[in-house]
Amino acid sequence: MSGRPVKRSLTLKGxxxxxxxxxxxxxxxxxxxxxxxxxxxxxxSEIDVARDPQIGLASAIRVFILNWYRA
Numbered sequence: 677m678s679g680r681p682v683k684r685s686l687t688l689k690g691x692x693x694x695x696x697x698x699x700x701x702x703x704x705x706x707x708x709x710x711x712x713x714x715x716x717x718x719x720x721s722e723i724d725v726a727r728d729p730q731i732g733l734a735s736a737i738r739v740f741i742l743n744w745y746r747a
Contacts, residue, residue: 681734686720695720695734704741 681696697705709716720737727736 687717688721688724693733695737697734697737701738701741704745705737708741708744 679698681698682702683694683696684702685692685694687693705719706716709719712719720733723736723740724733727733731739
């Protein structure tokens with residue numbers, strides 16, 4: 677386990693943004709996007725639209741991943 681978040685860029689609504697996630701979360705995020713047959717940016721956009729504005733995108737992605745695997 678890497679433990680340290682890694683910053684990567686995503687495109688949301690035509691704008692670049694950076695998100696810091698641990699390697700394991702990045703891999704799970706990619707796996708879910710592949711399973712849903714959508715680009716990772718599209719999945720990030722879905723999460724971004726659905727999240728509470730008080731919650732950061734990285735946190736929303738982590739919770740989404742957790743809930744995906746719980747289901």
